[in-house]
Amino acid sequence: xxxxxxxKDSYTxxxxxxxxxxxxxxxxxxxxxxxxxxxxxxxxxxATVSPALAAAGTTNTQVDGPAKISDPTKIxxxxxxxxxxxxxxxxxxxxxxxxxxxxTSYKGSGRLTGRKALITGGDSGMGRAAAIAYARxxxxxxxxxxxxxxxxxxxxxxxxxxxxRKAIAIPxxxxxxxxxxQLVQKAISGLGGLDIIxxxxxxxxxxxxxxxxxxxxxxxxxxxxxYAPFWxxxxxxxxxxxxxxxxxxxxxxxxxxxxxxxxxxxxxAATMNYVKSLAKQLGPKGIRVNGVAPGPVWTALQISGGAxxxxxxxxxSWTMLARPGQPAELASIYVQLxxxxxxxxxxxxxxxxxxxxxx
Numbered sequence: 001x002x003x004x005x006x007x008k009d010s011y012t013x014x015x016x017x018x019x020x021x022x023x024x025x026x027x028x029x030x031x032x033x034x035x036x037x038x039x040x041x042x043x044x045x046x047a048t049v050s051p052a053l054a055a056a057g058t059t060n061t062q063v064d065g066p067a068k069i070s071d072p073t074k075i076x077x078x079x080x081x082x083x084x085x086x087x088x089x090x091x092x093x094x095x096x097x098x099x100x101x102x103x104t105s106y107k108g109s110g111r112l113t114g115r116k117a118l119i120t121g122g123d124s125g126m127g128r129a130a131a132i133a134y135a136r137x138x139x140x141x142x143x144x145x146x147x148x149x150x151x152x153x154x155x156x157x158x159x160x161x162x163x164x165r166k167a168i169a170i171p172x173x174x175x176x177x178x179x180x181x182q183l184v185q186k187a188i189s190g191l192g193g194l195d196i197i198x199x200x201x202x203x204x205x206x207x208x209x210x211x212x213x214x215x216x217x218x219x220x221x222x223x224x225x226x227y228a229p230f231w232x233x234x235x236x237x238x239x240x241x242x243x244x245x246x247x248x249x250x251x252x253x254x255x256x257x258x259x260x261x262x263x264x265x266x267x268x269a270a271t272m273n274y275v276k277s278l279a280k281q282l283g284p285k286g287i288r289v290n291g292v293a294p295g296p297v298w299t300a301l302q303i304s305g306g307a308x309x310x311x312x313x314x315x316x317s318w319t320m321l322a323r324p325g326q327p328a329e330l331a332s333i334y335v336q337l338x339x340x341x342x343x344x345x346x347x348x349x350x351x352x353x354x355x356x357x358x359x
Contacts, residue, residue, distance in 0.1 A: 076100065077298075078323040079314045088205070089146050090304030092124040093155065099298050101129040102328035103159060108136030111339045115139040116191040118184070118236070120174060120228065121201030123153035125299035126249055126292070129327035130198055130334040135160040135167070137335055142168035142187040144201065166191055174201055175223040180231035188239055195244040196338045197236055199229035199271075202249065204264040204306035218263050225267035229274065242286025245338045248275050250291045250349060252357030260308060268293075272349055279347030288346040290337045295353025297325040320355030 077097045084096060092099050101124070117134050121127035122143025131141050141160050145153045153169055160167035168190035172179040188194050203224040207213050229248060240246075250271040257265030275291040282289055296316040303312060316324025333350050336342050351358065 073321050073323070076323055076326050079317045081313050081315060083309050083313055084303050085309070086300070086304045088304045089149060089203075090124075090300035091149060091152050092128070092300045093152050095298075095300065095303055097298075099125065099300075100326040100328045101125070102132050102331045105328055106133050106136055106331055108133070108138065108163075111137045111335060111341070112196075113138030115196055115338065116142075116187075116193045117196035117198065117338070118142045118144070118187040118191075118194055118232075119198040119200055120144045120183075120232070121249075122198075123149040123156055124327075125200075125301065126294065126297065126327050126330055126334070127198065127200035128152070128156050129331040130200065131156050132159050133331040133335050134196070134338070135163040135165045137339075138165070139196065139338075140166035140168075140191045142170055142191055144170045144172060144174070144183055146173065147171045174228035175220060177227070177231050180228055181235045184232055184235040184239075188236075193241075194236055194239055195241055196247070197232065197240075197245075198247045198249070198334060198338075199232060200247075200249040201228065202264070202267075202301065204261065204301045206260045206306055206308050206311075207262065208260050208308070210262050213263055221263040221267060225264070226270050229271070233278070237282075237287075240287055243340060243343075244287045246278065246282075246287065246289045247334060247337050248272075248289075248291040250275070250293045252293055252295045252351070252353050254293060255358035261306075264306075275349065276347050283346055288337075288343070290345055290347070291349045292330060292333050292337070293349050293351045293353070293357075294330060295319065295325060295351070295357045297327060297330065297352075299327060316354065318356060319353070323354070325352060325354055 082096060086094065106129075112134055115134070115138070117131075117139050119127050119131050119134070119141060122131045122141070123145035127143065131143050134141050143153060143156055150171065153171065157167045157169050168187060170183055170186050172183060174180060184194070201224060203221045205217060205221065207217070233246060248271045251265075251268035253261055253265040254268040254272045272291055272293070275289050279289040296319060298315065301307075302315055307315060316322075330352050333352060337345065337350065
């Protein structure tokens with residue numbers, strides 16, 4: 001079939017066109033080609049941009065609203081607290097108010113999926129908060145605690161299992177070297193490995209004068225706070241793969257010791273020191289070592305001999321927030337120091353003290 005050019009209501013063979021009509025036809029063809037190319041470009045651009053827009057739209061639909069913020073001076077109880085002495089080591093479930101360890105508030109996001117953690121003092125306080133947070137971040141968790149703390153410990157075990165994670169309960173006395181060795185081996189056996197160690201358990205007894213500190217008490221504090229982490233780390237080290245994390249719970253007492261915590265304060269300085277020393281030693285092996293330094297945090301330490309009665313009743317009133325911290329407020333620090341995306345953090349001490357103390 002021959003080619004035709006449209007003249008108003010009729011078609012004319014190309015051979016019969018005038019020169020002017022041929023020029024007009026060429027210009028129309030050029031415009032048609034430009035329109036086609038432009039149309040294709042727009043279609044390609046739309047195809048490229050649409051998934052991004054769709055993704056953005058999906059993301060937006062998942063947002064419930066603006067991030068919620070809270071006034072930190074009003075979200076937790078303030079002193080005075082009632083006098084409530086308990087025999088050492090105390091049960092946090094019997095405290096008033098009961099410490100918040102994130103039981104209902106901590107929300108995980110899979111940051112520790114597949115990890116395997118051993119936490120000492122995991123029944124209460126910061127250890128409990130870390131155990132709950134780790135499980136909700138996807139880790140399997142073994143907790144150690146003193147045998148008389150079984151009631152608090154079983155609450156933690158139930159919370160870990162509720163997240164579908166392995167929960168291993170290992171009661172025992174950290175003042176025993178043999179038990180510390182067994183603790184590590186039981187954790188490795190029960191969890192199928194180990195790559196996070198949180199040395200959190202601590203003994204704190206308030207004594208006004210050094211002349212009243214018995215050798216037995218001094219020895220118990222040193223073995224719980226200094227010897228136990230040494231025994232545990234030494235036993236675990238051959239089993240820790242590169243990428244593992246060791247976290248010690250130190251204290252503001254390492255920097256600004258109270259006169260009535262002569263024994264406890266120096267153990268926290270020792271903890272800070274071993275964190276910095278081991279970080280240098282184990283860094284080349286790919287193992288990170290860090291510490292958390294709480295200020296006044298409401299835990300069973302205070303009501304089981306760790307604070308004088310008058311100090312316990314006004315505990316935390318001297319902070320910038322006029323209250324003590326809660327263990328839940330430190331949980332995210334323990335998660336951050338264990339998570340692989342904090343891979344450049346080692347030899348660090350992270351403080352959380354309500355604006356007092358150091359670092």
